[in-house]
Amino acid sequence: MHNKSDKNLLLRKFVIESGKLVIEGLNRSQFERLAQTYPEMRSEQNRDGKVIIEAPVAGYGGSREANLNGRLGNWSLDNKNGHVFSSSSGFILPDGSLKSPDISWFSDANFAKVRAEYSGKGFLPAVPDFVIELRSKSDSLKELKTKMTDTWMANGVKLAWLIDPYDEKAYIYRPGEAVETVTGFGNKLSGEKLLPGFELDLSELRLVDGK
Secondary structure (H helix, E strand, O other): OOOHHHHHHHOOOEEEEOOEEEEOOOOHHHHHHHHHHOOOOEEEEOOOOOEEEEOOOOOOHHHHHHHHHHHHHHHHHHHOOOEEEOOOOOEEOOOOOEEOOOEEEEOHHHHHHHHHHOOOOOOEOOOOOEEEEEOOOOOOHHHHHHHHHHHHHOOOOOEEEEEEOOOOEEEEEOOOOOOEEEEOOOOEEEOOOOOOOOEEEHHHHOOOOOO
């Protein structure tokens, strides 16, 4: 049951931006309490303190995300290489924001540092080595591209993929390099030197009945 103080957190000043609920005026402790009280909400906190709340993924988007997570998870387990996290995981980044990529992977070396520093309470203060963002129907492509550059790459991610099944394009982000655009889901993406041997067939992420 949600108590009155928790409900009051949602009654603070808020606006609707691009179909998302934006709440201002919450500090990190209040945000963490909000996230714990309403775990069903997909929420993140920007470095300026704004809390962004999204609705659950509609349609078949959740199935595509689960399949993608399974692909990376199976590769990680089979090769005993690194650790995979789902979209329910939140990370406190160096710029002060708290973000949740759709899928993320930590190398063994990076994960060892996280384990050594993590107190066991709250969100992980950590930057994944590899992240994937999978566009859903309600996502703004422009906003996702900004998130890739200003959040993930700016905070030290080594490789990132933005996959857009609606336009059948994928965008590959590498530190200090121009964004590579892969057009057409007849292509495959490679984990490169960071995830040797990992390959993703984009055709597996095509829309179902155009949805």
